[in-house]
Amino acid sequence: GAVVSQHPSRVICKSGTSVKIECRSLDFQATTMFWYRQFPKQSLMLMATSNEGSKATYEQGVEKDKFLINHASLTLSTLTVTSAHPEDSSFYICSALVSGGREKLLFGSGTQLSVL
């Protein structure tokens, strides 16, 4: 059945490096995907909405030059955290909109990013 696969589940990187997180839709095509971030003890917050073939729409306060989103195909969206810093350490999770019939959101399992 339809599943959203997110990789990696955990990544540790050095400050200043870039990290790419992948979100894939399996057994369905996703024209719209969403990226969320959760800091410890805070709410899961929407960062951006990604539409296949067009630029992502970022929520207020999210730096689009720092969090690069690419949704080049109907089954893959990527989030790249550029020049990561310790304050970017967070839990990142993607979701994809399943269209046709009853629309619903499917979520990936999340990525725990730790920047040293």
Place this chain on the structure above:
Amino acid sequence: GDSVTQMEGPVTLSEEAFLTINCTYTATGYPSLFWYVQYPGEGLQLLLKATKADDKGSNKGFEATYRKETTSFHLEKGSVQVSDSAVYFCGSTSGTYKYIFGTGTRLKVLA
């Protein structure tokens, strides 16, 4: 703006105990309300939902009632099992798939 507030965890219960996880919301309109559950190593899964006032969502023994007068959507289960151990997220949406979530509440059920 819209927001969701849910009780902080972790919540630790013995098997067969009664569970309540509180959730309140603020919204300018009439949002749909959800509870999602995340089991270890998996993505968030929709547990139940309610789309209008007084609706009761239910699934797998869990229930939540959309209370407009108290702006609440508390999650309840009469008898929890070890397999219910997970993180529970309360959320709302006003129909645009822009979901607002709470902090998540970790539930641990002991045998």
